[in-house]
Amino acid sequence: TQTVSQSDAHVTVFEGDSVELRCNYSYGGSIYLSWYIQHHGHGLQFLLKYYSGNPVVQGVNGFEAEFSKSDSSFHLRKASVHWSDSAVYFCAVSADYNQGKLIFGQGTKLSIKP
Amino acid sequence: EAAVTQSPRNKVAVTGGKVTLSCNQTNNHNNMYWYRQDTGHGLRLIHYSYGAGSTEKGDIPDGYKASRPSQENFSLILELATPSQTSVYFCASGDGTGRDTQYFGPGTRLLVL
Numbered sequence: 186t187q188t189v190s191q192s193d194a195h196v197t198v199f200e201g202d203s204v205e206l207r208c209n210y211s212y213g214g215s216i217y218l219s220w221y222i223q224h225h226g227h228g229l230q231f232l233l234k235y236y237s238g239n240p241v242v243q244g245v246n247g248f249e250a251e252f253s254k255s256d257s258s259f260h261l262r263k264a265s266v267h268w269s270d271s272a273v274y275f276c277a278v279s280a281d282y283n284q285g286k287l288i289f290g291q292g293t294k295l296s297i298k299p
Numbered sequence: 300e301a302a303v304t305q306s307p308r309n310k311v312a313v314t315g316g317k318v319t320l321s322c323n324q325t326n327n328h329n330n331m332y333w334y335r336q337d338t339g340h341g342l343r344l345i346h347y348s349y350g351a352g353s354t355e356k357g358d359i360p361d362g363y364k365a366s367r368p369s370q371e372n373f374s375l376i377l378e379l380a381t382p383s384q385t386s387v388y389f390c391a392s393g394d395g396t397g398r399d400t401q402y403f404g405p406g407t408r409l410l411v412l
Contacts, residue, residue, distance in 0.1 A: 217397045228303070228389055228403035229342075236398055275341060281397040285330060286357070289341040 187212045189278050191290035199298045200268055206261040206293045208276030216280045218259040219287070220250055223273045232274075235259060246270070271297045302326045305390050305404040312411045313347035317324030318377040320407050330395035333357070333365060335386040336406075342389065348373055349395060354392075380411045 188211045198204050210218065217236045221229040231242030240252040250261045259276060276290040300396060303324045312318045324331060329350045334342040344357030346365035355363040365378040377384055387408050395399040 215397075221403075226406075228394075228405045229391075229401075230403070231400045234398070250364065279397045279399070282368070283397065284394055285395045285397050285399045286344060286347065286396070287342075287401060289343075291339060291341045 187278060187283075187288050189276055189288050189290040189291050191274075191276055191293050193293050194291065195294045195296065197296040197298060198266055201265050204262065204270075204295065206276075206295065207289050208259045208261065209257050210259065210276075210278050210292055212278050212280070212288075213255060214280055214282060216278050218250075218252060219279065220244065220248070220259075220261050220278045221275045221277060221289075223275065223292075225272070229275060232261070237291050251265075266297055268297045268299065271295060302304075303390060303392055303402050303404040305388075305407050307407060308405065309408045310410070312380045314381060314411060315370075316380050317412075318380050318384075318409065320375040320377075320388055320390075320409070322373045322375075322404055323371050324373075324390075324392040324402070325371065326392050326402055327370065328376065328392035328394050330393045330399075331367065331369075332391045332393070332401065333373070333375045334389045334391065335359070335388050336389060345375065347390075380409075381412045385409060385411045 219234040220232040235242045277287040332347040333345045348367040366374045390404040391401040393399040
């Protein structure tokens, strides 16, 4: 069974703080791990993806994520958040043998306090 | 310029009525997908397509049909809408490989009364 778990439904931080959004997966074989962002009232937009190589992946707007095979994790981080980072963040897993279908976590809503 | 568009953006339907949600993509992607988004469930795959003329069942296909008449267009059809199908529906396109990035439309908010 392929699952993606985002343990935090809601995270609140102050502007300028660092943040880590957690993602754990249960998936066999060669996989791709992605993060997508959804601003209120909009569709999802791609942030970054990991397949192989350097376990730290850089994305847009200062986001990065780190893959850990031992922990089955792919946590998203940002060193200093901006109010515009307020959104829902989705972790997703895909695989070539699964025709590229995405399996999403439940999402984490990130709220930024001024 | 938007590569994936959806229509309508909002829809109110009556129980038992027929609803058709449309999606158009200009990415020239082979694969297209329909998801629904509900609080606490993230996005769940309803139907997908490998190309014109093909439709495949996703994880929650019951109560839904799909149609892919061309590379660009992919429709989701609710023949007999029910209140449990009230949700936000997203269409996406991709090239069908694991490494692919999917591109999402803006969503359709459906309310079934």
